[in-house]
Amino acid sequence: MDKDREKRLAGEDIKKLLISFSIPSIVGMLVNALYNIVDRVFIGKIPETGNLAITGIGLTFPIVTILLAFGMLVGVGAGATVSIRLGQKKKDDAEKILGNAVSLIIIINIILTILGLIFAKPILELLGASDKTVGYALDYIRIILFGSVFNNLAFGLNNLIRAEGNPKISMITMLFGAGLNTILDPIFIFVFNMGIKGAALATIISQIGSAVWVLWYYFRGSSMLKIRRKNLKLKPHIIKAIFAIGMSPFAMQLVASVVSAISNRALSRYGGDTAVGAMTVISSVSMIFLMPIFGINQGAQPIIGYNYGAENYKRVKDTLKFAIIGATAICLLGFASIQLFPGTIIRFFNNDPDLIVIGTKGLRTYLFMLPIIGFQIISANFFQCIGKAKKAIFLSMTRQVIFLIPLLIILPKLMELNGVWYAGPIADFVSSLMTGLFLIYEIKHLNHKHNEQMDRVIME
Numbered sequence: 001m002d003k004d005r006e007k008r009l010a011g012e013d014i015k016k017l018l019i020s021f022s023i024p025s026i027v028g029m030l031v032n033a034l035y036n037i038v039d040r041v042f043i044g045k046i047p048e049t050g051n052l053a054i055t056g057i058g059l060t061f062p063i064v065t066i067l068l069a070f071g072m073l074v075g076v077g078a079g080a081t082v083s084i085r086l087g088q089k090k091k092d093d094a095e096k097i098l099g100n101a102v103s104l105i106i107i108i109n110i111i112l113t114i115l116g117l118i119f120a121k122p123i124l125e126l127l128g129a130s131d132k133t134v135g136y137a138l139d140y141i142r143i144i145l146f147g148s149v150f151n152n153l154a155f156g157l158n159n160l161i162r163a164e165g166n167p168k169i170s171m172i173t174m175l176f177g178a179g180l181n182t183i184l185d186p187i188f189i190f191v192f193n194m195g196i197k198g199a200a201l202a203t204i205i206s207q208i209g210s211a212v213w214v215l216w217y218y219f220r221g222s223s224m225l226k227i228r229r230k231n232l233k234l235k236p237h238i239i240k241a242i243f244a245i246g247m248s249p250f251a252m253q254l255v256a257s258v259v260s261a262i263s264n265r266a267l268s269r270y271g272g273d274t275a276v277g278a279m280t281v282i283s284s285v286s287m288i289f290l291m292p293i294f295g296i297n298q299g300a301q302p303i304i305g306y307n308y309g310a311e312n313y314k315r316v317k318d319t320l321k322f323a324i325i326g327a328t329a330i331c332l333l334g335f336a337s338i339q340l341f342p343g344t345i346i347r348f349f350n351n352d353p354d355l356i357v358i359g360t361k362g363l364r365t366y367l368f369m370l371p372i373i374g375f376q377i378i379s380a381n382f383f384q385c386i387g388k389a390k391k392a393i394f395l396s397m398t399r400q401v402i403f404l405i406p407l408l409i410i411l412p413k414l415m416e417l418n419g420v421w422y423a424g425p426i427a428d429f430v431s432s433l434m435t436g437l438f439l440i441y442e443i444k445h446l447n448h449k450h451n452e453q454m455d456r457v458i459m460e
Helices: 003-011 014-044 050-087 091-126 134-146 148-163 167-191 195-219 236-309 313-340 342-347 353-366 370-385 389-415 417-459
Strands: none
Touching: 003 236, 014 050, 014 167, 014 195, 014 236, 014 313, 050 091, 050 134, 050 148, 050 195, 050 236, 050 370, 091 134, 091 148, 091 236, 134 148, 134 195, 148 167, 148 195, 148 236, 167 195, 167 236, 236 313, 236 342, 236 353, 236 370, 236 389, 236 417, 313 342, 313 353, 313 370, 313 417, 342 353, 353 417, 370 389, 370 417, 389 417
16 A cells, blocks of 8 residues: 555544545445436436336346346455455555456356346346336346446446545546436437437446546556456455455345345335336435445445554544444435425426325335434444454345345235335334444454553553
């Protein structure tokens, strides 16, 4: 790690450092969310078919989530591992991880694209697509699949750019891609009259642009780590190290896909295509407020990873504390906006009266526990940052596997559509409580290690 970045991670004021690392990541994550949100906003404005087209995009969400899950498996796993290696002064090992990450992303996404193109229609029908919406969903996802390798290259390498202490470059990458998508969307959708296909095409062109940018940064830019041909050859021990940490966000995203599939089927059964469209809008709104939380996670990750590797446990705890405070503040702002102006938020996407009525009820109820979600996300990510993959995986799974999936299966049978809406806040509350118990134990462990350090210093 170059001396300036190392000095910052090891000694700069935590609040200032976390803000400087998180703001670019927050901006980047919000901009990244625009890929989906902008598509949905413009598609929702298509005369006569906007409502059905939004539902069609919502039905593709489980597939898109699976694609992103593999990007997280490699990108987040490699990023966290690189941070720890750099903290241990092992730059050569960090570059080997970078090279293996590039190869893994390309190989995995080529396989996913082929499988997705072959099985897209039966998968969408299994997810609850009706005769009215399956065509829109197919038009969208078939094009998106072709861009998956570029999207995950940009996403995965952005994690590594942040890991080496350069979050501004990561932010520029996302700003470039999302900005291009925002410009191209109305051109392809309305000027070229391509509808939902135009939205998908605009998205993958933007993803290609982002991928080219990050590759240029590593091959020709001022990156600390370099992509070297000799490091592209896959090594089993490196793959194992990447997957060990990346498995937590991978599992979380994979389960999110299952949750979305179960949710869509329940919504379709008890509320029809309009309810599925309402959940599509709700997921877009939640992204607006949750993406900054993920940005704080990404900003905190290199700070926590480096200082944990360097055994500076006080800085680890301070980073965690300020990250939780920031995340909670954002969630409280989101909660107030949702409870006060739900109808206005829904109309931003679509003016269909039925969608507004169903969406208003769903938005207020499903995200009722938003104020505590920031704490849960930051705390679960903390275990990933310090390399405790098993605990991170378990905590990531508590909300969705242990609580949300059973609730989505049971409650709709008892309460119909309201059962889907109430499942979210119940799962959020119980999983946050469990995460808090794990965090208390871990903080006590860090305090013990810190006290041992102080005792050694006194003895010396």
